[in-house]
Amino acid sequence: MSESSHRPSRALSPGQWSFTRWATIGHLEALVIQHPLFRATLFLQGAHLTHFAPSGESEWLWLSDTARFEPGRAIRGGIPVCWPWFGDPQRNPPEVRKRIHSDKAHGFARTALWKLEDVRENAHEIEISLSLDANEDFAEEWRGRALALLTFHFSVRGCQLALTTTNLSEEPLAFSQALHTYLPTPDITRTRVLGLGYSQYIDTLDNWEYKPQEGPVYFDGETDRIYESGEPLKIVTPGGSRRLTPVGSDSTVVWNPGPEKARALSDFPDSAWKTMLCVETANAAGDYRVLNNGQSHTLGVLIGRK
Numbered sequence: 127m128s129e130s131s132h133r134p135s136r137a138l139s140p141g142q143w144s145f146t147r148w149a150t151i152g153h154l155e156a157l158v159i160q161h162p163l164f165r166a167t168l169f170l171q172g173a174h175l176t177h178f179a180p181s182g183e184s185e186w187l188w189l190s191d192t193a194r195f196e197p198g199r200a201i202r203g204g205i206p207v208c209w210p211w212f213g214d215p216q217r218n219p220p221e222v223r224k225r226i227h228s229d230k231a232h233g234f235a236r237t238a239l240w241k242l243e244d245v246r247e248n249a250h251e252i253e254i255s256l257s258l259d260a261n262e263d264f265a266e267e268w269r270g271r272a273l274a275l276l277t278f279h280f281s282v283r284g285c286q287l288a289l290t291t292t293n294l295s296e297e298p299l300a301f302s303q304a305l306h307t308y309l310p311t312p313d314i315t316r317t318r319v320l321g322l323g324y325s326q327y328i329d330t331l332d333n334w335e336y337k338p339q340e341g342p343v344y345f346d347g348e349t350d351r352i353y354e355s356g357e358p359l360k361i362v363t364p365g366g367s368r369r370l371t372p373v374g375s376d377s378t379v380v381w382n383p384g385p386e387k388a389r390a391l392s393d394f395p396d397s398a399w400k401t402m403l404c405v406e407t408a409n410a411a412g413d414y415r416v417l418n419n420g421q422s423h424t425l426g427v428l429i430g431r432k
């Protein structure tokens with residue numbers, strides 16, 4: 127463990143925590159939670175959750191074997207926070223795009239240093255909140271002023287994330303976002319996502335055409351889709367199933383890079399596409415949000431048992 131100026135002192139001293147401690151992983155600061163009922167790892171950079179599992183269970187989140195923990199580099203796996211835009215800036219609606227002065231995908235929150243706001247522990251659960259003040263420090267990349275507050279709630283039932291955005295600019299603020307959840311599977315070809323049937327999706331691999339979804343989503347090579355749905359989902363894999371319950375979302379991104387894209391991805395083993403998938407709770411494409419001065423919106427997801 128090493129000292130860091132980003133570690134808050136006052137009420138947030140480790141002396142008052144029973145199950146949470148600071149650790150340095152790679153070159154980044156993280157909170158490591160070892161509760162009798164569950165364990166988790168949460169990085170200050172990106173407010174990035176990389177591990178969660180109830181005691182005695184295998185990891186609920188997928189993390190790349192070649193993930194790197196370096197300042198300014200997005201961690202490959204876990205739950206990256208895409209904010210205040212999702213995906214390629216050029217593919218965002220004009221109202222969102224006009225604020226972005228960057229060609230980086232997925233915004234700056236996933237590589238920014240968040241501030242620890244609160245840690246609450248008890249015998250059953252732990253709640254941790256972090257904030258990111260998108261002020262003039264980010265002016266080179268984005269025009270706007272907003273506060274992001276992300277609260278994690280861990281228990282034996284699962285983990286819940288709630289990302290509240292408050293517009294602190296005088297004018298209306300348009301933004302897109304996603305909680306980019308990486309999930310493990312023993313075999314992507316025998317994995318399916320239930321709950322998106324009868325919605326339509328944008329197929330970003332086929333000229334962004336709208337297509338209807340009928341029944342479960344199966345994976346047959348590279349898949350990169352924005353569904354117009356925020357319905358609860360069940361992800362079924364040969365290793366078990368998981369339930370994802372979105373809040374404040376009417377869009378869901380489903381992604382698997384497939385063999386060719388996998389080779390081009392950073393910090394991603396060539397064959398890793400066989401054992402992961404992303405199901406991202408989003409406000410993306412036409413589901414972007416607009417807030418007036420002082421207004422807030424919360425995007426959340428509960429990752430739970432089958």
Ligand SMILES: O=P(O)(O)OC[C@H]1O[C@H](O)[C@H](O)[C@@H](O)[C@@H]1O
Pocket residue numbers: 200213231232350351379380381391392404406
């Ligand atoms: O490599 P990244 O910037 O982390 O993006 C990884 C992926 O994120 C999302 O799922 C997008 O829909 C994909 O198009 C993108 O490839």
